[in-house]
Amino acid sequence: MACFLVSAAEAAVVTAVEKKEAKREMLHASEHGHVEEVKVPFSRKLKWLKSLLLGGAVLLMFEHVWHGEVVAWFPFLTAMSNAEDAAEMFKEMGTVGVSMALLITVVWGVMCKVADAIVKRPVSEAQKNEA
Amino acid sequence: MTLLITVFAAVIATVKWYTRKDDSMKLGILLFMYWGASLMWFVDAIFEYVESGAAYFTPAIEDVLNDAFLGLCVVALGLIIWVVRLLITDPKGSVRAALTKKN
Numbered sequence: 001m002a003c004f005l006v007s008a009a010e011a012a013v014v015t016a017v018e019k020k021e022a023k024r025e026m027l028h029a030s031e032h033g034h035v036e037e038v039k040v041p042f043s044r045k046l047k048w049l050k051s052l053l054l055g056g057a058v059l060l061m062f063e064h065v066w067h068g069e070v071v072a073w074f075p076f077l078t079a080m081s082n083a084e085d086a087a088e089m090f091k092e093m094g095t096v097g098v099s100m101a102l103l104i105t106v107v108w109g110v111m112c113k114v115a116d117a118i119v120k121r122p123v124s125e126a127q128k129n130e131a
Numbered sequence: 132m133t134l135l136i137t138v139f140a141a142v143i144a145t146v147k148w149y150t151r152k153d154d155s156m157k158l159g160i161l162l163f164m165y166w167g168a169s170l171m172w173f174v175d176a177i178f179e180y181v182e183s184g185a186a187y188f189t190p191a192i193e194d195v196l197n198d199a200f201l202g203l204c205v206v207a208l209g210l211i212i213w214v215v216r217l218l219i220t221d222p223k224g225s226v227r228a229a230l231t232k233k234n
Contacts (some may be wrong), residue, residue, distance in 0.1 A: 059164060059171075
C-alpha cells in the first residue's frame with residue numbers, strides 16, 4: 001500500500017547525515033592534511049545506504065502505481081480515501097515497510113564490514129599486475 | 132516473478148560493474164537500485180508467504196504473467212533512470228562534445 005514510504009523517509013534522513021558527514025570529513029582533511037590511511041570514508045558508506053533505500057523505494061513506488069495504489073492526485077495514496085483502508089495502510093507500513101528498511105540497513109551494515117575487511121587485506125600479485 | 136526478474140537484473144548489473152574498465156558508465160546506481168528493490172520485494176515475499184503459506188508457490192498463470200510484465204517494466208524503469216542520469220552527469224563529456232560540435 002505504501003510500505004516504500006518508510007524506506008524513502010529513512011533515505012531522506014540518511015541523505016542529511018551523509019551531507020553533514022561529508023562536510024565534516026572535508027574539514028578534517030583540510031585541518032589535518034591528507035592522511036594516507038586505507039579505509040572507506042563513512043560518507044561513502046552512507047551514500048551506499050541512501051542509494052539502496054532510494055533506488056528500492058523508487059522501483060517499489062512504480063509497483064504501487066502499477067497496482068493503482070499510488071495516484072497522481074491528492075492524497076496520492078488510494079488507501080487514504082477512507083479510515084479503514086488508511087488504518088490498514090499504516091499497519092502495513094509498520095510491519096512490511098519497517099522490515100524492508102531494517103533488512104536493507106542490516107545488509108548495508110554487513111556490506112560496510114566486508115568492504116572494510118577487503119580494503120585492509122594485503123594486495124595480491126594478480127591485483128598488483130591488474131593495477 | 133517480479134522479485135526473480137529484479138534479482139537477475141541486480142546480479143547482471145553487479146557482474147557488469149565488477150568487470151568495468153573505468154567508472155565512466157556509473158553502473159553503481161543501477162546495481163544499488165536493483166539490489167534495494169530486490170531486498171524490499173524479498174521482505175514482501177516473506178510476508179506474503181506467512182499469509183498464504185504453500186499457495187504462494189503455486190500462483191495462477193495470469194498472476195505470473197502480470198508479475199513478469201511488471202518485473203520487466205521495473206527493469207526498464209531502472210535502466211531509464213540510469214541512462215538519464217548518465218546523460219545529465221555526462222562523465223565522459225560525450226554529450227557536451229556532441230552539443231558543442233561544429234558542423
